[in-house]
Amino acid sequence: MSELTYQSGFGNEHASEAVPGSLPLGRNSPQKVAHGLYAELLSGTAFTAPRAENLRSWMYRRQPSVVVGAYQPLAQPWLKTGAREGAAAVPPDPLRWAPLALPAEADGADAAQDFIEGLRTYAVNGDPDAQTGMAAHMYLANRSMERRAFVNADGELLIVPQQGRLRITTELGLLDVKPGEIALIPRGLAFKVALPDGPARGYVCENYGAALRLPELGPIGSNGLANPRDFLAPVAAYEDTPGAYEIVKKFGGRLWTAQQGHTPFNVVAWHGNLAPYKYDTAHFMTIGSISFDHPDPSIFTVLTSPSDTPGWANVDFVIFPPRWMVAEDTFRPPWYHRNVMSEFMGLVLGQYDAKPEGFKPGGASLHNAMVPHGPDTEAFAKASAAELKPHKLDHTLAFMFETRWRLLPTEFALKDSGALETHYADCWRDLQDQFKTP
Ligand SMILES: O=C(O)Cc1cc(O)ccc1O
């Protein structure tokens, strides 16, 4: 597959045309758009949102997206939305899941499922109608979406591939995304997912709240963490093959399907600051302790969706990338803690220092508000005895969706998946009372 080209810079006023002369100059909606195209606006914030937060893009397309048939309900029993679809009683235990098998390995080739069919919701909070909260899903896909597009009116999607590359076609152009990279699909933008390497597995944060953005840097200054220029938006590209298309829409927590006679990927030119992005976490400029103590994980925030209370994120996307550990006289892994925020974690590759053996790539864990957790017995013993020379945590990538609201696991996560580890809490059971009365 040929290398794609991109436009760089998070939130830039991007501009791109697949056919020269398609973008209007000096206005957005001329009486007649060049080449017989239609102008269509997609807004990501209220029209009157403050300028610094305002998101919208203009598309110039062969037919506007209003040209679509009537929608019918579409069953997808594993996809859940908002707190009302979580478990009624959430145990206050730490929870962890083994990786789910990829569909081809588990069920043979007939059990083909695409990105939409392969979504499995693990945990939910909030309510898309109140524009708060999130869902943590996994996807397990072994079939490319061909003449089928997905539009999520409930939230934006942050996709974290764990295995297998994705070619994501969007209305605004193409993104190639591999494990170690992430993709961000704005609320309401049509996209489809193809699997150039075959079966793919990964994590999705569906964000019902304010759009994810780069965090403030405070005393860090004007550079560091995820730098804006490393986010890549697509260039305009359109499909030219005639024929029908299915549009699957997530709208109010349910899926709906409609047919139309043409591709929705018919945008010849676009401009604006609402765009899908990909980002390679290898570009994350990680900051850590160069003196002593283990800092709060907020230093690893890639993107944040603020809530209405400053500092209490609707959701933070936090990564634990390869990094040097150099702190002196310090217990270097995470401390034992109870967090008022809720932590859903995944592992893309390698080992996570708080659970070197027990947490597997493709697995997941949930440490809800005030649920105690921290290094397992083995990690505690190793880190307490380690010689504190500089040490590189390498070949590793864990991440966390950290949210202000308690995450309710689904029935699938608790029962049907069969992946919930029944004895997870045993990993701390052997932490003995070592107190010696002086
Ligand atoms: O619990 C976890 O593994 C995530 C985490 C990591 C860290 O370095 C500090 C706090 C925290 O919640």
Ligand SMILES: [Fe+2]
């Ligand atoms: Fe934690």
